[in-house]
Amino acid sequence: MTQAYDIAIIGGGIMGCGTALRVAKGGMRPIVLDQGDLGQGASGVNAGTLSLQIKRVKLMPYALKGHAEWESIGDAVGFRKTGGYTVAFTEREAELLHERQTLKAEAGAPITFVSNNALRAAEPHLSHKVRAASYCPDDGYANSSLTGQYYRAQLRDNGIDYKERAAVTTIAGSAGGFELGTSKGVISATRVLLAAGAWLKPLAALLDVELPVQARINTVSVTERMPPLTSTVIGHATGLLTMKQKANGTVLVGGGWQGRGMPQEGRGEVLSSSVAPNLALAQYALPDLAKARVLRSWTGFEANVPDFYPLAGALSGVEDAYVLGCVRGGYTIGPYIGKLMGDYILGREPELPLFDPGRDFTKDVI
Amino acid sequence: MIRLVPNQSDSIQRAPLVDFTFNGRIISGHMGEAVFTALTRAGVLHLRDAPADGAPRGAFCCMGLCQECVVEIAGNSVESCRQPLSEGLAVLSVTRGKHG
Amino acid sequence: MAEPFDIAVLGAGPAGANAALEASRLGCRVVMIDEQSHAGGQVWRAKSAAVLSAPETPETSAGNQLRKAVSQSAIAHLGDARVWQIEQVPEGWSLQILVGGRSETIIAKALVLATGAREFVQPIPGWTLPGVIGLAGATSLMKQALMPPGHRTVVSGSGPLVFFVASEIRRLGGTVAAVVTPNSRMDWIGALPSMCRRPDLMWRGMVWMADLMLARVPIFWRHAVSDVRGEDAVSSVQISKLGPDWTPLRTVKTVTSDSVCLGNGLIPALEAAQLAGLEITHAPELGGWVPKVAKDGSTNLRGVFMCGDGVGIRGASAAEIHGKLAGLSAAEFTGKQVGLQKNRLYARYAAASSFGLAMTALSVPRPGLEKLATPQTIMCRCESLSRDQLLHEIEAGAASTNAVKSGLRAGMGPCGGKFCQTAIARLVASTKGLEEGAVPPHTARPPLRPVPVSALAGDFAYSDLPIPKPAPL
Known part of the structure; x- marks a missing residue:
């Protein structure tokens, strides 16, 4: 005998769990299904950077709200508002920094440009080769590896069912809903939300919908514990470096350097040809990092569609099916856009507009 | 007493002794041996404190895997079970990350 | 770009070195990479440069013979080198290697993984105290430095290793305070049929035990060290009686000592295999999780071969033969004719494995042990x-x-x-x-060993960093 849920949410990352919490609060009975453990996809392996300086201009209102969400979660996810500097080492990068950060400031992020003296006073270990820098006091980080632990507790405390290691292999429409075949039995639900990140494409294909989802394979590395080297989040004008030292002394280095692999094969491979320049750039910015030993490098699949804006709304062509994902800056924005999605599913007007998954991705329509 | 396994410790020839320091204390060891074996012979087993709880730690796996015997030499983290001893080597306990 | 080799062998123990020797003999260009300066692996580890001369043992003779064969071969032996990443490339396989504080790339058509074993040590109260070392760790210490772990040592663990370590401590001038083993005398009697295949080793084992008895060293059968005490370092240990499934029953004795060796069997070192992409499977009789590898060392990954204790704990003798098999398979992959050479080795491999697996069976922890x-x-x-x-x-x-x-x-x-x-x-x-x-082990991540940022960064000019286009605004 299968139980009927109001909604089956496929994908137990930040967005799936965030939506589940919202619809449950609104009176629905959701179930969250994940092919692995909760929060072990991009939600749990990204660099945890919460920086407004690397958010897309048009997503800034969502990012500001996302920051507030993480801040309210606080210690449970290791949230720290440290402030962050973005640095430029060449004239061209300085121009880029100025152009891009000005637009982000106009979009509402409290970003200012700072003098080299101010930068050195705040970050004495940073390279003296910095030519220009911007600062955002709201920037910081959270500990992405706590995502699973946090949402597992949230689902449990709110009485929400979830199944881990339950890959969805079939979705059949039935009278008044869907029947989902999973590795842990059949699940019936009135609605379905696809929130499976980089695995959205094969999942949507189960409903005969083609989503043009691709994945970037971002690399992150972490060092052993080091003496205090930096107290803020450090970024690079191109966005190709994010770096922060955690409270325990380890230094986390990211910046979107690409590994290889396919989400379907379940294995993202680290490429030494990406790790080496990523760490070289980090060492260039923070010379004392040279003596740190890298303990671990890994990759995470970051899903996107051709216009690099989110998929968030009703899945075109299938009644009562929804999709949420492909949010650039998804870690920051995730908890907030999950709430918006939940409101939409509950039939309420979301506070900020969603992003029609049926739009023409080749045109600039956002 | 009859020994089926003879004590052969006297028939082992070792390289000359050299001095090095551990946290400033002068210790001698044989040139070219692993730093940790020289420290062990000198009775220095406590090499560092665990960063998370401050408990004493020393060499454990003796083959470069466990990282328990890591010491600091010239600012670098070095496995003392793999670091050959040389005259005047200044070896320090790792104190990194104690603030966390 | 590095010059490509036919075969890269990772590990220079009995398996790796024999794989390299076989492939080299058949005319392959072989590079053999190992963390230690000299070939031999953990089992035949060479003495350190600080030991000028010492009496021979069966282990040093076997190791010296192997080292001589390697030095007389055309193998490019890269010692003091640590592989930190393995990637498939169009030419075959690329290895990132940390050597002399720099990271270098080696490319080969085929890869032989001979990464050996490491030790499982059951956590017990006080096992983190300085003065507690692994049982295999103790062999590493004694083989390289020809010194005992302390003045007065409790040696505790399963299988034959516990008696070897106790005997070596005595040979090197130390005192064994007690030998503690979860095995019973009956466990050993049960292993006798398999042991008969290696009368040489059986004889050595009997000498070790007889020597301990003559020296009145207490041997605690079906016991375990249940607590290690001390402030800054070990000062005493408690010994507990175990039940049939090795559940600790009661503390029977406190023994003073300044050092303790603890070990509960070897487990295959898998990380390199996992990074290369080999599937793993659980086989308790082989020491735990093992990669899927055929008896001739071939795998389902193109150009990847694996041999020795890394595919299951069968011991040094089996590893030598398995290494030869993997070396032949890898040579065959690169286009060499090996004829029936592999066929001649299978029976010997099975015989050697049977002894090794009997020893592994004695060492595999029983379920009660974790209650320590x-x-x-x-x-x-x-x-x-x-x-x-x-x-x-x-x-x-x-x-x-x-x-x-x-x-x-x-x-x-x-x-x-x-x-x-x-x-x-x-x-x-x-x-x-x-x-x-x-419950498989967690996902393996590079680097296989810690790598300094400076080694990864190397010497670089900022303008040479391959910085891609910035993300969309």
Whole structure:
């Protein structure tokens, strides 16, 4: 005998769990299904950077709200508002920094440009080769590896069912809903939300919908514990470096350097040809990092569609099916856009507009 | 007493002794041996404190895997079970990350 | 770009060195990479440069013979080199190697993984105290430095290693305070039929035991060290009687000592195989999780071969033969004719394995052993995580080693989980009522060993960094 849920949410990352919490609060009975453990996809392996300086201009209102969400979660996810500097080492990068950060400031992020003296006073270990820098006091980080632990507790405390290691292999429409075949039995639900990140494409294909989802394979590395080297989040004008030292002394280095692999094969491979320049750039910015030993490098699949804006709304062509994902800056924005999605599913007007998954991705329509 | 396994410790020839320091204390060891074996012979087993709880730690796996015997030499983290001893080597306990 | 080799062999122990020798003999261009300066692996580890001369042992003779063969061969032997990453490339396989503080690339058409074993040590109260070393660690110490671990040592663990270590301590002038083993005399009698295949080793073992008895060293059969005490270092240990499934029953004795050797069997070192992409499977009789490898060392990955204890703990003699098989298979892959040479080795491999597997069977921990860990016992040494903390996380829903790692950092420290993941997987399995085979080790990540940022960065000019286009605005 299968139980009927109001909604089956496929994908137990930040967005799936965030939506589940919202619809449950609104009176629905959701179930969250994940092919692995909760929060072990991009939600749990990204660099945890919460920086407004690397958010897309048009997503800034969502990012500001996302920051507030993480801040309210606080210690449970290791949230720290440290402030962050973005640095430029060449004239061209300085121009880029100025152009891009000005637009982000106009979009509402409290970003200012700072003098080299101010930068050195705040970050004495940073390279003296910095030519220009911007600062955002709201920037910081959270500990992405706590995502699973946090949402597992949230689902449990709110009485929400979830199944881990339950890959969805079939979705059949039935009278008044869907029947989902999973590795842990059949699940019936009135609605379905696809929130499976980089695995959205094969999942949507189960409903005969083609989503043009691709994945970037971002690399992150972490060092052993080091003496205090930096107290803020450090970024690079191109966005190709994010770096922060955690409270325990380890230094986390990211910046979107690409590994290889396919989400379907379940294995993202680290490429030494990406790790080496990523760490070289980090060492260039923070010379004392040279003596740190890298303990671990890994990759995470970051899903996107051709216009690099989110998929968030009703899945075109299938009644009562929804999709949420492909949010650039998804870690920051995730908890907030999950709430918006939940409101939409509950039939309420979301506070900020969603992003029609049926739009023409080749045109600039956002 | 009859020994089926003879004590052969006297028939082992070792390289000359050299001095090095551990946290400033002068210790001698044989040139070219692993730093940790020289420290062990000198009775220095406590090499560092665990960063998370401050408990004493020393060499454990003796083959470069466990990282328990890591010491600091010239600012670098070095496995003392793999670091050959040389005259005047200044070896320090790792104190990194104690603030966390 | 580095010059491509026909075959890169990772590990220079009995398996790796024999693989390299066979392939080289057949005319392959072979590079053999190992962390140690000299070939021999852990079992035939060479003495350090600080030992000018010492009496020969069967281990040093076997090692010297191997080292001589390697030095007389055309093998490019890269010692003091640590592989930190393995990647498939169009030419075959690329290895990133840390050597002399720099990271270098080696490319080969075929890869032979001969990464050997490491030790499982059951966590017990006080096992993190200075003065406690692994049982295999003690062999490494004594083989390289020809010195005992302390003045007065308790030697505790399963299988034959515990008697070898005790005997070596006595040979090198140390005192054995006690030998403690979870095995019973009956366990050993049960292993006799397999041991008869190696009368030489059986004889050595009997000499070790007889010597200990003559010296009145207490041997505690079916016991374990249940607590190590001391302030800054070991001062005493408690010994407990074990039940038939090795559950600790009661403390029977306190022994003073300044050093303790602890070990509960070897486990295959898998990380390199996992990074290369080999599938793994659970085989308790082989020491735990093992990669899927055929008896001739071939795998389902093109150009990847694996041999020795890394594919299951069968011991040094089996590893030598398996190494030859893998070397032949790899040579065959690169286009050499090997004819029937492999066929002649299979029977010898099976015979040698039978002895090794009997020893492994004595060492494999029984389910009760994990009860030696009390709620406060540290399980993850790097992050000082207690059994209680882990249990709480598992009970809160973390049902895999990856989930426990993410939630608590168990396995994120400098050792990368090498000394906690077996015990943690076992705890997940027993708490969740799962088979151990349903709880695989956490996902392997590079680097295989810690690598300094400076080595990764190398000498570079900022303008040469391949910085891609910035992300969309």
